[in-house]
Amino acid sequence: MVTGSSSKPQRRGNTRQRIQDVTLELIAEQGYEKTSLREIAERLGVTKAALYYHFKTKEDIVVSLFTDLMTPIDDLIAWAKEQPPSLETKREILTRYSLALVGAAPLFRFMHENQATMRELSIGENFKGRMQELIAYLPPEDATLTDRVRCISALFSMHAGMFVLQDDESDPEERRKAVLEVATDLIVQAHRHGG
Amino acid sequence: MVTGSSSKPQRRGNTRQRIQDVTLELIAEQGYEKTSLREIAERLGVTKAALYYHFKTKEDIVVSLFTDLMTPIDDLIAWAKEQPPSLETKREILTRYSLALVGAAPLFRFMHENQATMRELSIGENFKGRMQELIAYLPPEDATLTDRVRCISALFSMHAGMFVLQDDESDPEERRKAVLEVATDLIVQAHRHGG
Amino acid sequence: MVTGSSSKPQRRGNTRQRIQDVTLELIAEQGYEKTSLREIAERLGVTKAALYYHFKTKEDIVVSLFTDLMTPIDDLIAWAKEQPPSLETKREILTRYSLALVGAAPLFRFMHENQATMRELSIGENFKGRMQELIAYLPPEDATLTDRVRCISALFSMHAGMFVLQDDESDPEERRKAVLEVATDLIVQAHRHGG
């Protein structure tokens, strides 16, 4: 993504980055196991062996991707932990989550669409845990089953909404807002009864 | 015709079925590409070649699974087409969908969690198309973007709700009802504004 | 080839024949190893197992084909053995050979085009031996190397001529005559010098 400041064909120091970028692009499209190192290397114009200079294993490349992604989510969780469990806080959680979602759309998309793979990718549980933690902040105390479902839906329908509408003709930012509105409504309702 | 009282490898007409069962079990757990024919065969106590007697390819096994699953959904779509586009109809669509969902939970789970794989599985588009058709029946005429999102969420949060709560201690049927309630609420709201 | 005298779908007694016919057709086109029993069976509308009722092995089917073919050649050899080694006899050998060639064109074509396969087909040496025996009758005594080549060419250019011209627009019988004429010329020449 860094577009380099030198004028030469940028090929110094940024290889690691480029590997990550290409890998993300490919696995988002084809999945993890369908994406081979050969393919990644070819697209970069380097040898497979070169990948091994920068990363220890194939899994490592992907893990590095997710580690970068986790940061904003960890921040969000840390922030949530500090706040009072007010409805306002929860709205803010959703808002921030929606922003993280657009910020790393391909990655989220990958996770959303490749959960089976995630499970074996060592970060799998890792991420699932994060999500559950996040969900835990949403429902009111002693929520009914229905209201807990509402909160789960709030989070996941953001995924669904964004990915299904991906090729919609609507404006991305409008889309994010619409999706956020629906999610917010869901937790508001969860609080109306429970509260 | 003897229903097998001996201890020898029971050679009955059920092998095809058993292949399907084991395959579903395995791909639901590990994903499609991580599941090898060797593994399937081993678990069944037959040779890989035996699988090829019953199915033409690995993909074929999985496709056969989905073809069976498609029927109830096709029925649902056919039924929906005949009904007036009333709110009542839409509620019923969701209800029936929720029932299909529990009826073929592992399969739906697989689809939900392996969309990247689905895309290359020839039934992929197939199923995506079904879903879109189904979604098309839900929103009111001239729905706002937000209301369209609500309808999408209605359908997909049923998936999310069921699979996230999968290991919950709550009763499955109660869960289905909770999930259905949330989904129904979503389309009711979509109609309140739009209508 | 027997077109049956009954009016029912001819399916009694002639299966063996049909297997041979289809097999010949397929191996002539694709070669021996590329032609699978599955393919043969499918084309006949029977199971692979059925083939094994009629023949002991795949090789057996092909061998049976050649055994049938060998008869005219053996007859020819037997006949040649009885004749005086006159030029006239040699002409007659070529003529008879040319007739055998059209009579079993696909089979000869197969042999001509799949000599590597023939070598492992147990009839291989078998046939090669026949050919050499036949060739042995052609040259005059104490022929020069060149004249021996002429005799070899006489026989083989009949193959070449027939198969290369196979799709020519010319009349088959005319073709045979042309090819025969060239072959005859060759042995006549072989005798002009040597004789």
Place this chain on the structure above:
Amino acid sequence: MVTGSSSKPQRRGNTRQRIQDVTLELIAEQGYEKTSLREIAERLGVTKAALYYHFKTKEDIVVSLFTDLMTPIDDLIAWAKEQPPSLETKREILTRYSLALVGAAPLFRFMHENQATMRELSIGENFKGRMQELIAYLPPEDATLTDRVRCISALFSMHAGMFVLQDDESDPEERRKAVLEVATDLIVQAHRHGG
């Protein structure tokens, strides 16, 4: 650059070559489909995977063999195109062809004996086309069918002559000359009548 004095597996740039050599040797003897990559690899003391480092497919190995072979024939065709269609030119075509034939005898032998395989080897048509082009240069204008056959025979009896006499006790170069003489005679005759 060290030309290998140690006993260790000599890892030099010659592996590609060696693969080609061994492959030619094996397919010439057993045919294409009977020759497995396992066999080739074993004989070379490498793994099958190593073959795939050097060639994309099994077919590719063989194709590479033929591509090398094609060059002299293409040169011959190119040369023929420039010459006047005199009898002298045609003699020269045959002479050069006979030299190409000894230069790549095993390969020609393979082609000659495995035409069915050739047909599926993507270079098949390729080569057949070359031969037809070459043949097209030989007959006089408005040749009779018989004379066309003579020209075809001229070319093909060179194959036949060389391969049948392969194990003859005669001297290879003498053999080539004998075969060439017969072929030349054939086109001379084709011109005597037609001219």
Place this chain on the structure above:
DNA sequence: TATGAATGAGTCTTCATTCAT
């Protein structure tokens, strides 16, 4: 006279990974 079901050996091919240079 055939079939349904299965097997064992083998095919080509791909992959992630390694290591000397």
Place this chain on the structure above:
DNA sequence: TATGAATGAAGACTCATTCAT
């Protein structure tokens, strides 16, 4: 900071063959 050459393990698939029915 990379590459050239190779490996070992595994993958999907095909084939000729068998045998109880």
